[in-house]
Amino acid sequence: MRVLGIAGSPRFCSNTDILMDAALKGAASKGAETEVIHVANLNILACSHCDACLRSGNCMFTDDMQKVIKEIEQADRIVLAAPIHFMGLPSQVKTMVDRAQSFWVKKYLLKVPPLAGSRERKGLFVTVGGRTGEHLFDGALATVKAFFATLDIKYAGMVAFQNVDARAMVLDHPEMTDEAFIAGQKLVEDSPAVARPPPTC
Numbered sequence: 001m002r003v004l005g006i007a008g009s010p011r012f013c014s015n016t017d018i019l020m021d022a023a024l025k026g027a028a029s030k031g032a033e034t035e036v037i038h039v040a041n042l043n044i045l046a047c048s049h050c051d052a053c054l055r056s057g058n059c060m061f062t063d064d065m066q067k068v069i070k071e072i073e074q075a076d077r078i079v080l081a082a083p084i085h086f087m088g089l090p091s092q093v094k095t096m097v098d099r100a101q102s103f104w105v106k107k108y109l110l111k112v113p114p115l116a117g118s119r120e121r122k123g124l125f126v127t128v129g130g131r132t133g134e135h136l137f138d139g140a141l142a143t144v145k146a147f148f149a150t151l152d153i154k155y156a157g158m159v160a161f162q163n164v165d166a167r168a169m170v171l172d173h174p175e176m177t178d179e180a181f182i183a184g185q186k187l188v189e190d191s192p193a194v195a196r197p198p199p200t201c
């Protein structure tokens, strides 16, 4: 089983990178092969809503989005890790998500499978926010679910922590990395991922 980590934070030594790595280690402990891509290092143009994809299902732009899709096509499981920025996904990740529009056209308008290969794919969302609040993750989660659904990736749960702001501070909270590790194990074991309610101190 192949697990792809999509690291969405633009920050070096980021909390979500560390949690994603823990989830991938969990998956690897169950025999999975893992691979990571960092969205912030990729060159992905923003969707221009030119509607070219409406006819063919193909995007006019040639850039690193094709690489992202190829990696997803080769994966059985996806761990998408991204912090909360202004109540949603970081702009780099949102740009990647918006470029799934041509796959939305394929799936919902042209009625063809969005991705090559017929394997079952499942996706875990790993996130943190610096603040607290009942609805802190709602916006990002809705976008991630739409992205996964468009690419026929079954949503398998979320690992989310509030009040996580300082760089790499999750390293001081082994309960957080432990939860991510277990979620990574469950992701490849076909069980629903554990999603404890986030702490609200």
Ligand SMILES: Cc1cc2nc3c(=O)[nH]c(=O)nc-3n(C[C@H](O)[C@H](O)[C@H](O)COP(=O)(O)O)c2cc1C
Pocket (backbone or CB within 6 Å): 009, 010, 011, 013, 014, 015, 016, 017, 082, 083, 084, 085, 086, 087, 088, 128, 129, 130, 131, 132, 136, 164, 165, 166, 167, 168
């Ligand atoms: C541009 C920007 C916007 C942010 N917006 C929010 C926000 O709306 N809510 C929140 O709880 N934290 C917000 N944060 C804080 C980050 O979620 C927090 O620092 C987190 O730990 C970053 O995760 P990372 O280390 O994985 O990048 C924001 C940070 C930045 C840089």
